[in-house]
Amino acid sequence: MACIDCNKKIGYEQATHSKEILGVELCERHTRIIKKVILEHNTAVETIQLYYALKQAGANPMLEWWDGSKSVDIAISRVKLNIEIDMGHELITHEQAIQDLEEAMHSFKNGFTTIKIPHLVVKYYLNDTVTNILGIIQGLKANLKVI
């Protein structure tokens, strides 16, 4: 077993422990780093899983990227793609809806594309999620070249 981040060999106990609390197998050091991120940003386990899956796919994701006004769950800066994991446990209010729309407006104005992915999709269809995001990255890259 090896750390999914730094490839350092890890024992069964460490692998099981990190898998249980973070959803991925990490060494002691990276478990500590990711735990800190979760404490600071209230990051969902699904976000961590998707981040590492995208990293392994070579997409160069950034975890909890500060865009100047808020922390974005996962950002692919090269194509200005922001990925938000939607926890979907609260009913959306009018205020929340208009706030979402305003945020979408600001990010489009700044040339960013934001996609929201329900956490259950990440949980149950991680591979399909990654494949689709890679497709979106390719599409965005092609569009950037056109401009």
Ligand SMILES: [Zn+2]
């Ligand atoms: Zn590590």
